[in-house]
Amino acid sequence: MIDHLGITVSDFDASKAFYDKAMAPLGAALLYMVPEEYTGGAKVGGYGRDRPVFWLSTGKDRPRDHQHVAFTARSRAEVDAFHAAALAAGGKDNGGPGLRPHYHPNYYGAFVFDPDGNNVEAVCHDPE
Template identity: 50%
Template sequence: MFDHVTLGVSDFQKARGFYNRVMPALGLPLLWENSTMLTYGAGNEVFGLQLDGASPRRGTHVAFRARDRESVNLFHSEALAAGGIDAGAPGIRPEYHESYYAAFINDPDGNRIEAVFHDTKK
């Protein structure tokens, strides 16, 4: 069901120090990082932390696994029809990887939700 979950942080270095100790205790090592993101996990399930600019993200980010590109497209159109706010139309996100097909929505409470299909057939 879930591809990944991301929480916002207000102090990136403090969060890094904390989670670099806590997550390995659960068998979830640091998989990758950049200047604003940390990702921990095992296999295809990951947990992330992100700093957006100088302030923490509002709400939680949850990415749901989709069956195919059509499901991602349907998720996006249905979410908009139900009152969601577009936060990224369906498409390839090469900044994550070359087959990452996703769409992003802010729900009525401001939570960030995503549908993602890891399209390996390209």
């Protein structure tokens, strides 16, 4: 059910150096850096084996005590339904349902802030 998760770090380069070494025995590596034009200047990078599943981020708009978790959706309709239900439950929009091709061509996700300000996402990786 967990698709990926992210933590906020105070020093991206120091954390990257740590995780580069710590993840190597697990067969994982830094696979992707999100272009800073999509992050507001924050450094955001994802580790994994086949695809990024553990993300590090830093930046002035990313409080250290707020985290990110993404849940796997089985369809784009589930992503849409998640977003609507989360907003109806009091969540705050952080990016409506839609394609995010800067991650990969079929990345369809929606983001909300929960009552504590955590960034919660539903994502479908299927082409439709």
